Amino acid sequence: MLQTKIANIKLANCIYNASGPACSSLEELQALGQSAAGAILSKSATLAPRAGNPAPRYVDTPWGSINSMGLPNKGHAYYLAAAKELASFQKPYIVSLSGMSLADNLKMIAEMQEEENIAAIELNLSCPNLPGKPQTAYDFEQTEKVLAAVFAQNNKPLGVKLPPYFDLLHFEQMAQILNQFPLSFVSCINSIGNGLVIDWEKEETLIRPKDGFGGLGGDYIKATALANVRQFYLLLRPEISVVAVGGIKSGQDAFEHILCGAKAVQIGTHLMKTGPSCFAQISAELTAIMQAKGYQSIEDFRGKLKTAA
Numbered sequence: 001m002l003q004t005k006i007a008n009i010k011l012a013n014c015i016y017n018a019s020g021p022a023c024s025s026l027e028e029l030q031a032l033g034q035s036a037a038g039a040i041l042s043k044s045a046t047l048a049p050r051a052g053n054p055a056p057r058y059v060d061t062p063w064g065s066i067n068s069m070g071l072p073n074k075g076h077a078y079y080l081a082a083a084k085e086l087a088s089f090q091k092p093y094i095v096s097l098s099g100m101s102l103a104d105n106l107k108m109i110a111e112m113q114e115e116e117n118i119a120a121i122e123l124n125l126s127c128p129n130l131p132g133k134p135q136t137a138y139d140f141e142q143t144e145k146v147l148a149a150v151f152a153q154n155n156k157p158l159g160v161k162l163p164p165y166f167d168l169l170h171f172e173q174m175a176q177i178l179n180q181f182p183l184s185f186v187s188c189i190n191s192i193g194n195g196l197v198i199d200w201e202k203e204e205t206l207i208r209p210k211d212g213f214g215g216l217g218g219d220y221i222k223a224t225a226l227a228n229v230r231q232f233y234l235l236l237r238p239e240i241s242v243v244a245v246g247g248i249k250s251g252q253d254a255f256e257h258i259l260c261g262a263k264a265v266q267i268g269t270h271l272m273k274t275g276p277s278c279f280a281q282i283s284a285e286l287t288a289i290m291q292a293k294g295y296q297s298i299e300d301f302r303g304k305l306k307t308a309a
């Protein structure tokens, strides 16, 4: 009912975790393996382990979350080694990479090539929380340079994690670049960067890094995520799958993203708030909606959003 394919990767369930929340340690990755999630996606890795930004750096709010983690992770070798430990769950294991430089990304990608238990690489071009570093995917020239270098050496299924775009010309410019490369997927969207959430009683910011500026997730970003999924579904070659992430906490939210064209959906903030049982929750809700509407598979309605008459 909920099975899907991302490029030639089969998922028994189109719902899995977003990179970031609850996917940094082997224990967290194993918990995802034991859950109803259709795949396991790691925290974005850098070449060497990182401690990340000072806390408080992640806070849940009534409408979602704000974070400025600063790319804390156990280093790429850890996530490469985890592949063998996770194979027994018999679901795709995808490694997210977010190198501090193009050279680091190329080195990490090269080391991932031989590991057959890594189904795909999700190259993160959109971390908003590294002081002094812009989000790569807001620099179109740099993005093209990175993808050309990556695909000169990569033979594994590879997709990119994109930031939200807000200007129709930007969607077209980005799609024109992405369509030049043998990408397996794009994941839309990363958090909306540099939001600000305040505790008005204490008259201070919720998080500490960057004077309180951090990436927004959850309800705050669902409408923007839907728009980005829809735009890239319409503008990219059909061989490039669109994976939806942003504001999904129910079967209805997942249904809406698939209606916009998503082949799979990722859960971030809601996973952080409710734990890995969220995959069974959202799967059951999505299945119920599909049954009520007479759909047997997600392909029966994927991308078929109509414009109001």
Ligand SMILES: O=C(O)c1[nH]c(=O)[nH]c(=O)c1Cl
Binding pocket: 020, 044, 067, 068, 069, 070, 071, 072, 098, 124, 126, 127, 128, 129, 190, 191, 215, 216
């Ligand atoms: O601060 C983070 O670690 C972080 N936080 C985000 O919201 N998106 C990202 O891609 C990353 Cl890498």
